[in-house]
Every structure is written in structure tokens, then in C-alpha cells.
Amino acid sequence: MSAWAIVLIILGALILISLCFSVRIVRQATAVVVERLGKYRKTLETGIHVIFPFVDRTSKAISLKEIVADFQPQPVITKDNVTMQIDTVVYFQITDAKLFTYGVDSPIKAIENLTATTLRNIVGELELDETLTSRDTVNTKMRVILDEATDPWGIKINRVELKNILPPKDIQDAMEKQMRAERERREQILKAEGEKRASILVAEGEKQAQILRAEAEKESRILKAEADKAALIAVAEGESKAIELINTSNPDAAYVTLQGFEALKVLANGNATKIIVPSDIQNVAGLLASVSEVIKNDTKNNSTNLEINKSVNIQKEKIDKKGE
Numbered sequence: 001m002s003a004w005a006i007v008l009i010i011l012g013a014l015i016l017i018s019l020c021f022s023v024r025i026v027r028q029a030t031a032v033v034v035e036r037l038g039k040y041r042k043t044l045e046t047g048i049h050v051i052f053p054f055v056d057r058t059s060k061a062i063s064l065k066e067i068v069a070d071f072q073p074q075p076v077i078t079k080d081n082v083t084m085q086i087d088t089v090v091y092f093q094i095t096d097a098k099l100f101t102y103g104v105d106s107p108i109k110a111i112e113n114l115t116a117t118t119l120r121n122i123v124g125e126l127e128l129d130e131t132l133t134s135r136d137t138v139n140t141k142m143r144v145i146l147d148e149a150t151d152p153w154g155i156k157i158n159r160v161e162l163k164n165i166l167p168p169k170d171i172q173d174a175m176e177k178q179m180r181a182e183r184e185r186r187e188q189i190l191k192a193e194g195e196k197r198a199s200i201l202v203a204e205g206e207k208q209a210q211i212l213r214a215e216a217e218k219e220s221r222i223l224k225a226e227a228d229k230a231a232l233i234a235v236a237e238g239e240s241k242a243i244e245l246i247n248t249s250n251p252d253a254a255y256v257t258l259q260g261f262e263a264l265k266v267l268a269n270g271n272a273t274k275i276i277v278p279s280d281i282q283n284v285a286g287l288l289a290s291v292s293e294v295i296k297n298d299t300k301n302n303s304t305n306l307e308i309n310k311s312v313n314i315q316k317e318k319i320d321k322k323g324e
Contacts, residue, residue: 021053031097033059043097059101066093066158069108074116076123078131085166088115091159099154107153118145135162
């Protein structure tokens with residue numbers, strides 16, 4: 001093999017190696033910083049890019065996805081001088097690869113230290129109870145402060161969460177006792193309210209029962225009185241009908257007197273112009289005999305007047321026979 005062939009082979013290999021180093025593929029959700037002779041040249045986005053080999057140098061791919069950083073618990077002193085351990089979780093995202101590369105050395109370590117100092121400043125203004133019940137407030141304040149501080153580093157702070165708040169052991173024991181006492185108090189209140197409600201329901205039930213019993217007794221007495229009344233009326237009507245039947249077949253003096261008064265009442269209600277009443281009004285026979293002259297009624301009362309005259313004549317004959 002000649003020398004020229006060897007040179008061509010070497011040049012071809014160098015060209016192939018140069019092409020391999022000049023082509024750079026950037027994956028999705030990543031970015032690459034290019035430096036030319038040690039100076040920032042450009043930022044490569046997703047896709048295929050060609051650079052000058054041996055002149056341009058690329059950095060390690062920088063992830064643009066959201067990153068979760070879980071930091072170790074930090075000792076924090078509250079406003080009422082209670083020392084407790086608080087660990088935080090920070091969700092952040094790199095928005096500018098150039099600022100992230102040249103803005104700060106060890107960005108994750110810088111975020112951790114900045115989170116610890118910010119947490120101490122915020123919690124130092126709160127008391128223990130406020131710290132335990134104001135997590136959302138602390139999270140919001142920390143996110144705003146960290147986002148503003150990390151903006152020159154090309155980092156966007158999306159969320160900050162207080163993962164755990166661990167008070168001292170004696171404080172935890174006191175809190176547990178307080179919680180137990182509060183639960184017992186609520187239990188006693190609920191029990192008393194239940195007993196009160198039960199007593200009210202029992203009293204209302206007894207009241208309704210008494211009212212219903214009184215109404216039932218009242219209705220019972222009314223029905224009984226109506227039944228007794230109906231029975232007395234039925235007995236009286238039966239006795240009246242029996243007396244009437246007996247007097248019809250064999251009339252006595254009282255019945256005759258009563259019928260005489262009834263006949264006199266009918267005559268008085270008629271259209272007669274003259275009625276003769278005997279002086280001995282207790283004698284029904286004389287009463288019936290004294291009715292001697294009655295003006296004829298109109299056509300509608302003819303039949304009634306005939307019956308009355310017939311009855312009067314019969315009674316008159318009986319009186320005449322008795323007088324003989």
C-alpha cells in the first residue's frame with residue numbers, strides 16, 4: 001500500500017470523527033448550552049444540531065421538566081421560643097438553561113440554603129399555634145420569596161410545601177392532653193344534649209298521650225250520654241204508644257181530658273168565628289157538648305169539620321145517657 005493511500009485513509013477517518021462530533025441530537029424537554037472557545041455561543045433546543053468540532057463545546061443536557069427537591073428537616077424557633085424541626089419540599093423548573101448554567105454555582109444547594117433561611121424568617125414571626133394552623137400562609141410566602149430570589153438563576157419556583165412539623169416531645173405530650181380534654185368535653189356536651197333531647201321527647205310523648213286519653217274519655221262519655229238519651233226517648237215513646245193504645249180501647253178520664261184539649265186547640269186554630277167554652281172546663285164531656293156552633297170552613301177543611309162534628313155528637317150522646 002502506498003503512502004498516499006495511507007494518508008487518504010487517515011484523512012477519511014478524521015473527517016468521519018469530525019462529523020460525529022459535529023452532529024448533536026437534543027432530546028425532548030432538555031436543553032444544551034454551546035460554548036465556543038470557552039465563551040457562551042447558543043442554547044440548543046430539541047432536535048438535530050450541527051456544531052464545529054474541536055471549537056464548540058457542549059454542556060451536559062439540562063432537564064426542563066419540573067423537579068422535586070425534598071430537603072432535610074431544619075431547626076426553627078417560633079416567636080414564643082419553641083424549637084421544632086420542619087422539613088420542606090420544593091417544586092421548581094428550569095426556564096433558562098443559560099442563566100441556570102452561569103447564574104449560580106450548585107443551584108440545588110443554593111435553593112436548599114435559601115429555603116432554610118426563608119423558613120426561619122417566616123416562622124420566627126409566628127407562635128406555635130399559628131405555625132401549626134397556618135401552613136398555607138407559610139407555603140405562599142415562601143413560594144413568593146424563593147421565586148423572586150431564584151429568578152436570576154433561570155429557575156421558576158412552582159410550589160413550596162411544609163412536609164412535617166415536629167415540635168419537642170413535651171410540647172407534643174401537652175398537645176395530646178389538650179386534644180384529649182377537648183374530645184372529652186365535646187363528648188360530655190353531646191351526651192348532655194342527647195339526654196336533654198330524650199327528656200323533651202319523653203315529656204312531649206306523655207303530653208300527647210294524656211291529651212289523647214282525655215279526648216277518648218270525652219268522646220266515650222258523649223257517646224254514652226247520647227246512647228242513654230236515645231234509650232230514654234225510645235222507652236218514653238214506647239210507653240206513650242202503649243198508653244195511647246190502651247186509652248184508645250178503654251179511654252180513662254185523663255185521656256179524655258187530654259183529647260178534649262187537643263180538640264179545643266184544633267178548633268181555635270180553625271176559621272171558626274164562635275166557640276162556646278163551658279164554665280166547668282175540667283169536664284171534658286161538657287167541653288165537647290158546649291161546642292154547638294162552628295162556622296163552616298172553606299172547601300179544604302170540610303172533611304176535618306165533619307169528623308170533629310161527628311166526634312162531638314158521639315160525646316154528646318154519651319153525656320145524655322149518663323145524665324139519664
